[in-house]
Amino acid sequence: xxxxxxxxxxxxxxxxxxxKFSEPDYVYIPLISYNNTSFDVKVKISDYVLKGQILxxxxxxxxxxxxxxxxxxxxxxxxxxxxxxxxxxxxVIENDFLEKEKxxxxxxxxxxxxxxxxxxxxxxxxxxxxxGTNYPTYYxxxxxxxxxxxxxxxxxxxxxxxxxxxxxxxxxxxxxxxIDALLEIFNINECIIAVKDFNKKAVDDLIQYIGSYTKIxxxxxxxxxxxGWDKYLVKYLLNLDVKNNTIEKSVLVNNVSTIxxxxxxxxxxxxxxxRIVTFSGEGIKKPQNVLVKVGxxxxxxxxxxxxxxxxxxxxxxxxxxxGKMVDDDVIITKNTTGVIILKESTDKEIECINCGKCTxxxxxxxxxxxxxxxxxxxxxxxxxxxxxxxxCGLCSYICPSKIKLRxxxxxxxxxxxxK
Amino acid sequence: MNGPYIKDLNNxxxxxxxxxxxxxxxxxxxxxxxxxxxLILLLVSSITTLTTNILIEYIKNTNKNYxxxxxxxxxxxxxxxxxxxxxxxxLTNIISMxxxxxxxxxxxxxxxxxxxxxxxxxxxxxxxxxxxxxxxxIGISIIILIYLIINNAIKxxxxxxxxxxNLLGFIMNLELNGLYLIIVFGLFVIPExxxxxxxxxxxxxxxxxxxxxxxxxxxxxxxLSIIIINFLNxxxxxxxxxxxxx
Numbered sequence: 001x002x003x004x005x006x007x008x009x010x011x012x013x014x015x016x017x018x019x020k021f022s023e024p025d026y027v028y029i030p031l032i033s034y035n036n037t038s039f040d041v042k043v044k045i046s047d048y049v050l051k052g053q054i055l056x057x058x059x060x061x062x063x064x065x066x067x068x069x070x071x072x073x074x075x076x077x078x079x080x081x082x083x084x085x086x087x088x089x090x091x092v093i094e095n096d097f098l099e100k101e102k103x104x105x106x107x108x109x110x111x112x113x114x115x116x117x118x119x120x121x122x123x124x125x126x127x128x129x130x131x132g133t134n135y136p137t138y139y140x141x142x143x144x145x146x147x148x149x150x151x152x153x154x155x156x157x158x159x160x161x162x163x164x165x166x167x168x169x170x171x172x173x174x175x176x177x178x179i180d181a182l183l184e185i186f187n188i189n190e191c192i193i194a195v196k197d198f199n200k201k202a203v204d205d206l207i208q209y210i211g212s213y214t215k216i217x218x219x220x221x222x223x224x225x226x227x228g229w230d231k232y233l234v235k236y237l238l239n240l241d242v243k244n245n246t247i248e249k250s251v252l253v254n255n256v257s258t259i260x261x262x263x264x265x266x267x268x269x270x271x272x273x274x275r276i277v278t279f280s281g282e283g284i285k286k287p288q289n290v291l292v293k294v295g296x297x298x299x300x301x302x303x304x305x306x307x308x309x310x311x312x313x314x315x316x317x318x319x320x321x322x323g324k325m326v327d328d329d330v331i332i333t334k335n336t337t338g339v340i341i342l343k344e345s346t347d348k349e350i351e352c353i354n355c356g357k358c359t360x361x362x363x364x365x366x367x368x369x370x371x372x373x374x375x376x377x378x379x380x381x382x383x384x385x386x387x388x389x390x391x392c393g394l395c396s397y398i399c400p401s402k403i404k405l406r407x408x409x410x411x412x413x414x415x416x417x418x419k
Numbered sequence: 420m421n422g423p424y425i426k427d428l429n430n431x432x433x434x435x436x437x438x439x440x441x442x443x444x445x446x447x448x449x450x451x452x453x454x455x456x457x458l459i460l461l462l463v464s465s466i467t468t469l470t471t472n473i474l475i476e477y478i479k480n481t482n483k484n485y486x487x488x489x490x491x492x493x494x495x496x497x498x499x500x501x502x503x504x505x506x507x508x509x510l511t512n513i514i515s516m517x518x519x520x521x522x523x524x525x526x527x528x529x530x531x532x533x534x535x536x537x538x539x540x541x542x543x544x545x546x547x548x549x550x551x552x553x554x555x556x557i558g559i560s561i562i563i564l565i566y567l568i569i570n571n572a573i574k575x576x577x578x579x580x581x582x583x584x585n586l587l588g589f590i591m592n593l594e595l596n597g598l599y600l601i602i603v604f605g606l607f608v609i610p611e612x613x614x615x616x617x618x619x620x621x622x623x624x625x626x627x628x629x630x631x632x633x634x635x636x637x638x639x640x641x642x643l644s645i646i647i648i649n650f651l652n653x654x655x656x657x658x659x660x661x662x663x664x665x
Contacts, residue, residue, distance in 0.1 A: 007425050159425060320424040342424055351481070353431050354523075356574060356617030359660070367660035369617055380657070385664035393423035400431045407421050 003224035027295035028090035064126040069273035069293035071100035111181035125265035130257035154256040157228030158319030161338035283313035283341030358395040368395040386412040437572035452549035465492030471516040500546030526614040577626035584630025
């Protein structure tokens with residue numbers, strides 16, 4: 001299997017405790033869903049809202065309700081930067097710091113719910129893939145196909161980011177309890193928790209807790225980038241080749257932070273209004289994991305944890321390999337895993353030396369250098385199938401000439417379109 | 420600006436530096452065997468490739484990358500018969516570098532050495548290769564191969580496939596082109612970066628074909644076959660890439 005051990009900077013934030021930042025003056029709740037649908041906003045300016053209150057809803061099947069992460073007053077709708085650098089609508093709420101919460105109904109033991117109740121709770125709580133996809137979890141579990149194996153993905157392939165590792169370490173018993181309930185409710189045969197070789201502490205902690213959970217196994221996977229990719233995990237752990245979606249092989253893959261969100265939704269009926277985000281990188285004075293409210297400005301959190309060092313630094317959201325460079329205005333969303341502050345690269349792109357490293361590392365067996373050579377030959381470009389690119393960035397990472405191959409493949413992907 | 424925002428520590432300069440380092444043991448051994456004549460041949464070869472490269476890059480106003488032209492000069496010295504006239508190596512190197520700088524999918528070492536070997540045939544002179552000690556040569560080659568593979572400096576699959584075929588030829592008692600040439604061609608000439616395929620599968624195929632041709636053909640035709648295969652590499656690579664991508 002293809003992959004590469006990339007520069008590992010997880011140690012910068014891995015041993016630190018979780019700091020809580022619950023006092024932003026304002027939050028900017030993003031009106032965003034998996035399908036980028038429009039929302040029906042249920043509040044108006046000057047309305048008082050409670051923490052956890054529904055602010056907007058949508059009819060789209062991939063959508064979920066939008067909740068307030070603080071109690072306070074609605075100030076209006078403003079555009080702010082999303083993790084992909086686009087401007088999105090946000091509901092601005094002035095925080096009154098009272099943390100007044102919406103009363104929740106009766107709760108049951110988490111393994112006493114029916115499938116329908118779980119799906120309803122997950123939808124109402126707005127539980128989504130917490131690793132960057134925003135894919136609604138209720139939709140994933142709502143499959144009509146039989147699920148044989150649940151894989152809990154705690155691999156966290158990106159360098160610097162340790163939010164999954166932190167949640168696995170700090171909420172081990174809750175995560176195991178949730179997995180056990182999901183196995184029972186959805187009649188799933190087994191669960192495999194996939195952890196990187198590197199995270200030995202997580203494996204040891206899990207072994208201590210796992211005791212009576214006979215259907216749950218722990219598997220460590222090589223410290224190789226793209227190992228966190230669902231299809232690779234299924235291949236590595238179960239030796240199954242996935243063409244489109246893992247569910248076609250009766251396997252459901254969930255990120256470990258998503259499992260904890262499911263726990264919060266089932267145990268406390270709590271919507272996803274906060275998450276653990278890694279703030280790390282050479283430019284951060286005190287790298288650490290912070291529990292942040294959804295809608296908080298990244299710049300507010302950075303100021304809270306001690307700020308950045310002086311110099312030419314850039315902010316990257318969701319990891320240095322697949323993430324994007326963002327500005328100060330960007331806000332924390334449910335799928336923000338980390339904010340990395342790095343020195344601006346001074347690498348100069350030079351002529352390709354035809355070393356072939358990009359072609360021999362691509363996890364989906366594309367030939368980036370040939371795609372680059374044939375950018376203007378649409379017929380050949382189409383045959384080289386850039387649509388298959390998963391945008392992992394390994395081709396650019398490995399290139400000794402520092403050519404931005406990922407950008408070239410992505411633009412070729414767009415050029416070829418759906419032809 | 421899009422990511423990735425971290426990059427592998429390897430770069431083109433390091434790759435070229437590793438190739439240069441890997442050349443040192445064989446270079447020292449050949450200089451030891453050929454003496455002062457060898458040293459002059461080496462200087463003529465390296466200075467010609469370097470100055471031709473500087474001039475062409477100055478005219479073309481392209482990236483200045485001189486280390487690779489020195490590498491070319493050294494490899495050409497290693498391939499050339501010890502009795503190659505200085506003027507011949509001077510002229511062939513200029514021709515090969517000009518061709519390489521404008522059509523970089525053709526192996527410049529193959530061009531230089533092809534002209535030289537043809538010269539020896541046409542002038543009916545016998546070319547002289549260094550009289551090596553087989554054990555020293557094999558020892559040096561193994562060290563170089565391991566170094567190149569560990570540093571991932573060359574397209575080692577081509578070398579391995581080529582050397583494997585020649586080893587089989589040796590076991591089957593076939594007539595080979597001489598251990599010295601097999602090793603220099605296998606380690607440095609045929610895996611030349613710019614003129615070889617990119618995909619692992621095409622590299623193995625290329626090494627196997629050239630390995631078979633090196634057994635079947637006399638040296639001058641084998642070198643010619645390297646140049647011909649240079650023209651086919653892109654086509655083979657592209658078709659294998661299309662097959663793998665779909």
